[in-house]
Amino acid sequence: MKLTDIASPDYFHKVVDCQWACPAHTPVPEYIRLIAQGRYSDAYMINWYSNVFPGILGRTCDRPCEPACRRGRVEKEPVAICRLKRVAADYKDDIRARLPKPAAHKNGKRIAVIGAGPASLTVARDLAPLGYHCVVFDQDLQPGGMMRTQIPKFRLPDAVLDEECGYILGLGIEFQGGRRIDSLKALLGEGYDAVFVGSGAPRGRDLDIPGRKEAAANIHIGIDWLSSVSFGHTNRIGKRVVVLGGGNTAMDCCRTARRLGGADVKVVVRSGFEEMKASPWEKEDALNEGIPIFNYLVPKAFTHENGRLTGVLFEKVRAERDARGRRQLVPTGEPDQHFPCDDVLVAVGQENAFPWIERDIGIAFDKWDMPVVDPKTMQSTRPGVFFGGDAAFGPKNIIWAVAHGHEAAISIDKHCRGEDIAVRPDPRVALTSQKMGIHEWSYDNEITTDQRYPVPHRDKEIALRDVRVEVELGYDPSLALAEAQRCLNCDVQTVFTGSLCIECDACVDICPMDCITFTENGEEDELRQRLRAPANNKSQDLYVADNLKSGRVMVKDEDVCLHCGLCAERCPTGAWDMQKFLLEMTQAGPACHSSA
Amino acid sequence: MTYLAKPKFHHPALPKNALGYTHRDYEGSVSTLCAGCGHDSITGAIIQACFELAIEPHKVAKISGIGCSSKTPTYFLGNSHGFNSVHGRMPSVLTGANLANRDLIYLGVSGDGDSASIGFGQFAHAIRRGVNMVYIVENNGVYGLTKGQFSATADRGSKAKRGAVNNDSPIDMVAIALQLGATFVARSFSGDKPQLVPLIKAAIEHKGAAFIDVISPCVAFNNHAGSTKSFDYVREHNRAVNRLDFITGREPIAVDYAPGELEIVEQHDGSRLALRKLAADYDPHDRIAAMNYLAQRTALGEIVTGLLYVDRDPEDLHEHLNTVDTPLNALTEKDLCPGAAALERFNAGLR
Numbered sequence: 016m017k018l019t020d021i022a023s024p025d026y027f028h029k030v031v032d033c034q035w036a037c038p039a040h041t042p043v044p045e046y047i048r049l050i051a052q053g054r055y056s057d058a059y060m061i062n063w064y065s066n067v068f069p070g071i072l073g074r075t076c077d078r079p080c081e082p083a084c085r086r087g088r089v090e091k092e093p094v095a096i097c098r099l100k101r102v103a104a105d106y107k108d109d110i111r112a113r114l115p116k117p118a119a120h121k122n123g124k125r126i127a128v129i130g131a132g133p134a135s136l137t138v139a140r141d142l143a144p145l146g147y148h149c150v151v152f153d154q155d156l157q158p159g160g161m162m163r164t165q166i167p168k169f170r171l172p173d174a175v176l177d178e179e180c181g182y183i184l185g186l187g188i189e190f191q192g193g194r195r196i197d198s199l200k201a202l203l204g205e206g207y208d209a210v211f212v213g214s215g216a217p218r219g220r221d222l223d224i225p226g227r228k229e230a231a232a233n234i235h236i237g238i239d240w241l242s243s244v245s246f247g248h249t250n251r252i253g254k255r256v257v258v259l260g261g262g263n264t265a266m267d268c269c270r271t272a273r274r275l276g277g278a279d280v281k282v283v284v285r286s287g288f289e290e291m292k293a294s295p296w297e298k299e300d301a302l303n304e305g306i307p308i309f310n311y312l313v314p315k316a317f318t319h320e321n322g323r324l325t326g327v328l329f330e331k332v333r334a335e336r337d338a339r340g341r342r343q344l345v346p347t348g349e350p351d352q353h354f355p356c357d358d359v360l361v362a363v364g365q366e367n368a369f370p371w372i373e374r375d376i377g378i379a380f381d382k383w384d385m386p387v388v389d390p391k392t393m394q395s396t397r398p399g400v401f402f403g404g405d406a407a408f409g410p411k412n413i414i415w416a417v418a419h420g421h422e423a424a425i426s427i428d429k430h431c432r433g434e435d436i437a438v439r440p441d442p443r444v445a446l447t448s449q450k451m452g453i454h455e456w457s458y459d460n461e462i463t464t465d466q467r468y469p470v471p472h473r474d475k476e477i478a479l480r481d482v483r484v485e486v487e488l489g490y491d492p493s494l495a496l497a498e499a500q501r502c503l504n505c506d507v508q509t510v511f512t513g514s515l516c517i518e519c520d521a522c523v524d525i526c527p528m529d530c531i532t533f534t535e536n537g538e539e540d541e542l543r544q545r546l547r548a549p550a551n552n553k554s555q556d557l558y559v560a561d562n563l564k565s566g567r568v569m570v571k572d573e574d575v576c577l578h579c580g581l582c583a584e585r586c587p588t589g590a591w592d593m594q595k596f597l598l599e600m601t602q603a604g605p606a607c608h609s610s611a
Numbered sequence: 612m613t614y615l616a617k618p619k620f621h622h623p624a625l626p627k628n629a630l631g632y633t634h635r636d637y638e639g640s641v642s643t644l645c646a647g648c649g650h651d652s653i654t655g656a657i658i659q660a661c662f663e664l665a666i667e668p669h670k671v672a673k674i675s676g677i678g679c680s681s682k683t684p685t686y687f688l689g690n691s692h693g694f695n696s697v698h699g700r701m702p703s704v705l706t707g708a709n710l711a712n713r714d715l716i717y718l719g720v721s722g723d724g725d726s727a728s729i730g731f732g733q734f735a736h737a738i739r740r741g742v743n744m745v746y747i748v749e750n751n752g753v754y755g756l757t758k759g760q761f762s763a764t765a766d767r768g769s770k771a772k773r774g775a776v777n778n779d780s781p782i783d784m785v786a787i788a789l790q791l792g793a794t795f796v797a798r799s800f801s802g803d804k805p806q807l808v809p810l811i812k813a814a815i816e817h818k819g820a821a822f823i824d825v826i827s828p829c830v831a832f833n834n835h836a837g838s839t840k841s842f843d844y845v846r847e848h849n850r851a852v853n854r855l856d857f858i859t860g861r862e863p864i865a866v867d868y869a870p871g872e873l874e875i876v877e878q879h880d881g882s883r884l885a886l887r888k889l890a891a892d893y894d895p896h897d898r899i900a901a902m903n904y905l906a907q908r909t910a911l912g913e914i915v916t917g918l919l920y921v922d923r924d925p926e927d928l929h930e931h932l933n934t935v936d937t938p939l940n941a942l943t944e945k946d947l948c949p950g951a952a953a954l955e956r957f958n959a960g961l962r
């Protein structure tokens with residue numbers, strides 16, 4: 016197969032599984048090492064630069080990094096990347112002096128930012144220090160978007176939100192809270208240099224089955240109900256509650272209901288428990304709070320008496336594969352099941368809605384009534400109008416909203432400078448040897464076999480009493496250190512120089528994971544099977560290098576390398592070196608200007 | 612060397628042998644030799660061979676003398692028996708252990724200093740007595756542990772690291788082993804595991820004195836230009852007479868070599884050696900021819916490697932001495948003191 020081009024930034028970036036999987040490409044191992052060193056503020060700033068909301072995300076992120084984490088392929092569980100981020104936020108010093116200052120000179124450009132969710136706030140954060148005048152509009156009085164209105168306070172306290180939204184608004188941004196934009200056309204008429212739409216996906220799906228109208232008083236749309244709880248308008252619910260739906264919203268609904276008087280709260284899902292959209296840890300938290308999850312039940316009707324809800328009737332189904340191999344739910348034929356209850360929370364999905372965007376202003380919408388948005392530039396079909404977050408491609412999560420925000424900010428900056436927004440900046444990369452002595456590295460290369468440390472939770476009795484009491488207590492510094500040590504430092508790369516190699520096999524013999532093979536080159540599929548251990552994980556690259564005297568090639572399977580550096584310690588000639596690969600995404604500003 | 616223990620984690624898809632072990636289960640503690648030492652590769656080859664043969668580690672005794680090479684048994688088979696004897700005395704300790712308990716597999720690990728200098732006589736006698744063992748010499752041409760003096764296997768004219776030239780005649784341990792009647796004689800190179808691992812496996816299964824000379828570059832003191840035991844020199848002058856596959860069991864052998872190129876050698880215990888010929892007319896069953904071939908090729912400056920000689924019908928010391936089958940530690944008092952009548956019969960036999 017082809018020799019590996021380690022000069023291409025993507026090659027080593029992919030080896031850092033967590034960073035590659037993070038939509039904002041946060042340099043995870045770099046901040047984890049800083050946490051291990053007790054340098055919480057430094058760790059926080061790395062996060063703040065990349066993902067804008069370390070304290071918020073450290074509590075709520077969907078963590079696409081964790082399923083990707085190499086540690087999870089070496090033992091049972093990945094590193095607790097997300098909760099370590101929270102440690103940086105919890106134990107940092109006052110970092111305000113390290114934040115960018117409001118621009119001393121404005122550049123005269125005005126940007127309208129609609130919605131004050133994470134996508135919009137990221138756009139404003141990236142642009143304001145460059146001198147842009149950003150006006151952020153939100154129909155709500157306070158910034159944060161769904162982070163404030165949807166995510167329950169027991170997962171994300173207001174203090175954390177206020178702090179991190181405050182850092183952004185403190186950059187000289189004009190925030191117009193309580194102002195809803197009812198016409199984009201009108202706004203465009205106000206002469207902004209660019210507009211960013213970060214209005215989210217605000218509409219909860221309803222469930223139109225018999226009884227819906229008659230029992231309406233006790234049937235609530237999940238996200239509307241959650242925001243009403245957040246605003247303090249709702250503070251009670253019936254004793255027996257049925258939550259319909261298997262996503263994260265359903266998990267927040269049931270756990271919130273449990274705190275507002277719901278003693279008997281059930282979650283009921285159509286499909287199997289395993290197929291539920293909710294993250295495994297959210298399901299676990301719900302189960303731990305005494306909320307059972309019933310599966311393979313399709314809601315058929317809301318039952319009611321005298322205009323009052325009495326329960327929900329379900330048809331029992333099972334999953335089957337149809338002729339084309341697609342999974343289908345078919346009725347089992349068993350009698351329907353009835354769950355009596357006082358209230359129902361419907362959490363079966365979320366939709367976009369853009370009633371305030373006119374369809375004759377050059378912004379194309381597709382057949383699903385979604386704006387047509389370029390996934391690289393985030394620009395709509397009308398130059399100068401950009402979308403991001405849930406408004407762009409439907410409901411996702413905070414970290415995706417942030418990633419969109421960064422890309423949109425780059426586009427807006429280029430757009431305002433008259434540059435081609437399709438030309439995207441390269442990331443900044445640096446590769447630095449970690450060698451300090453014969454057996455000494457500037458990172459801790461000893462591998463711990465410790466298993467993942469659970470995050471301490473508040474006593475359930477207390478937690479269930481108040482919807483505003485945070486459940487998770489977070490790691491303390493000693494737990495954080497122990498958990499941080501589980502990180503394999505995947506950014507410290509094994510870099511091979513064939514011309515130095517004498518083919519002594521020392522690296523092959525010492526490698527605990529059988530990653531390294533010296534062999535004849537071949538086609539990739541075949542080569543993968545004749546390595547010291549079969550390289551069956553095709554999502555992980557093979558590192559192939561030549562320049563060996565014997566004419567063979569060195570093949571390293573990146574899959575389960577522990578980055579322990581033993582190969583480099585054992586190599587008599589320095590043909591292996593451990594080099595730290597630091598990749599930082601380029602954000603809006605001089606570094607992304609074509610003429611820079 | 613490294614100061615860290617090798618992490619316990621292993622590749623999730625590592626193959627397991629018949630005992631359910633992975634090759635990692637055959638490791639010892641982490642090596643303290645210089646990074647890149649050929650001896651460590653031989654350690655790797657022994658681990659691989661024992662793993663592939665699914666040997667129970669407690670059925671192995673590792674016995675060695677003194678030297679970097681003799682330290683290596685610590686680095687493999689951490690669950691086996693071991694004895695680190697004084698310099699050059701591995702063969703007699705091994706012989707004694709073998710006589711006391713013939714049920715174990717004896718792995719004698721030595722160096723060229725340990726076996727060709729101080730222990731030369733010991734080496735000779737263990738071989739000529741036909742002790743059932745695998746005798747591995749990790750041959751680097753120097754006394755590595757004492758900082759690189761020429762050993763008795765250093766070639767005449769080869770240069771030490773500081774430039775001194777060796778004027779003494781070398782001892783070719785393979786030639787001596789052939790002459791002394793070893794029933795399995797091979798030479799290999801630490802940098803060629805595909806050749807070395809099957810040779811070690813075949814030697815372990817061989818019921819007699821099996822000798823393997825493994826050229827093993829000393830990266831610290833004997834891997835420079837002018838050395839004849841360096842990685843480069845050995846790779847350039849290596850002349851392999853054959854390639855060996857070791858096969859246990861009786862399954863049909865599917866190998867796609869042209870007729871005549873492959874020879875299947877049935878061993879006494881039913882296991883078989885599949886020998887792929889590289890030197891067309893080389894016959895590994897003809898001891899005299901082997902000695903001739905070796906002498907001729909050595910004179911041409913070549914390093915002959917491969918399975919050089921194997922006796923299809925070896926004998927061992929126990930047969931020669933007609934010793935009891937049972938290990939001595941398992942003999943009961945009744946076996947050892949058979950009573951006055953037996954003594955009477957015995958004495959009568961001597962009258």
Ligand SMILES: Cc1cc2nc3c(=O)[nH]c(=O)nc-3n(C[C@H](O)[C@H](O)[C@H](O)COP(=O)(O)OP(=O)(O)OC[C@H]3O[C@@H](n4cnc5c(N)ncnc54)[C@H](O)[C@@H]3O)c2cc1C
Nearest residue numbers: 130132133134153154160161196214215404405411412413
């Ligand atoms: C119950 C629930 C729990 C969630 N939990 C998590 C979680 O734990 N982790 C996670 O990563 N994600 C979670 N999410 C998803 C996450 O909240 C969203 O993906 C994210 O907030 C989207 O960000 P955004 O910037 O696109 O906009 P949003 O956060 O949706 O903010 C949009 C803002 O725009 C305002 N707005 C809309 N239209 C107008 C208008 N016309 N004029 C003025 N203002 C307007 C809205 O009031 C709102 O404040 C959850 C979602 C829900 C519903």
Ligand SMILES: Cc1ncc(C[n+]2csc(CCOP(=O)(O)OP(=O)(O)O)c2C)c(N)n1
Nearest residue numbers: 678679680698722723724725753754755756
């Ligand atoms: C009786 C005795 N004499 C001398 C020594 C010093 N000594 C230690 S190791 C060694 C040579 C070892 O050479 P070799 O067997 O080739 O091992 P290597 O280190 O090269 O692998 C010598 C002479 C000793 N330990 N004991």
Ligand code: SF4
Nearest residue numbers: 526576577579580582
């Ligand atoms: S760092 Fe080197 S020795 Fe360690 S697992 Fe990776 S390849 Fe193997």
Ligand code: SF4
Nearest residue numbers: 516517519520522586
């Ligand atoms: S240890 Fe170094 S010199 Fe030896 S084979 Fe590996 S890379 Fe090559």
Ligand code: SF4
Nearest residue numbers: 644645648679755829
């Ligand atoms: S001195 Fe030579 S023989 Fe001894 S460990 Fe170092 S390289 Fe190996």
Ligand SMILES: [Mg+2]
Nearest residue numbers: 722723751753
């Ligand atoms: Mg030696």
